[in-house]
Amino acid sequence: PVCRLLEAQLQDQRKEHEKEMEALKNLVDTMQEELEKQQQAFLQTLQLSPEAQVEFGLQQEITRLTNENLDLKEMLEKLEKNEKKLKKQLKIYMKKVQDFEASQTMLPAERSQHDHNMQVAVQRKEKDFQGMLEYYKEDEPLLIRNLIT
Numbered sequence: 053p054v055c056r057l058l059e060a061q062l063q064d065q066r067k068e069h070e071k072e073m074e075a076l077k078n079l080v081d082t083m084q085e086e087l088e089k090q091q092q093a094f095l096q097t098l099q100l101s102p103e104a105q106v107e108f109g110l111q112q113e114i115t116r117l118t119n120e121n122l123d124l125k126e127m128l129e130k131l132e133k134n135e136k137k138l139k140k141q142l143k144i145y146m147k148k149v150q151d152f153e154a155s156q157t158m159l160p161a162e163r164s165q166h167d168h169n170m171q172v173a174v175q176r177k178e179k180d181f182q183g184m185l186e187y188y189k190e191d192e193p194l195l196i197r198n199l200i201t
Contacts, residue, residue, distance in 0.1 A: 153198075153201070154194070154198060157194065157197055157198070157201075
């Protein structure tokens with residue numbers, strides 16, 4: 053049994069090694085093809101006049117920089133999208149923290165009613181309120197305490 057287990061492990065390792073070797077051979081072949089293309093381009097460039105060589109070099113550099121710019125723009129767009137998502141999450145969490153802090157400052161009777169109201173609450177979009185607030189007279193001490201903290 054031990055020999056068979058070791059033999060099976062050895063076969064698995066050999067198969068994995070063969071897969072890695074095949075992948076490396078493919079990579080080498082791809083790199084050789086790329087090298088041959090670059091050598092041909094270099095030989096063609098050497099046959100050009102000095103002015104044409106400079107122009108060809110500039111064209112290659114422009115192409116490389118354009119591709120790099122496109123990659124950077126794509127990365128920037130992803131980062132901006134992620135930033136917006138994280139800001140939304142932060143707003144939601146800040147609201148939850150404020151609600152939690154407000155519920156901690158309530159009296160036990162108010163807290164049980166508030167918890168009941170929280171269960172029924174429907175999530176709505178964040179709004180920027182400007183101007184006056186409407187509140188109940190009995191909530192005034194709680195509002196003052198929250199404003200101070």
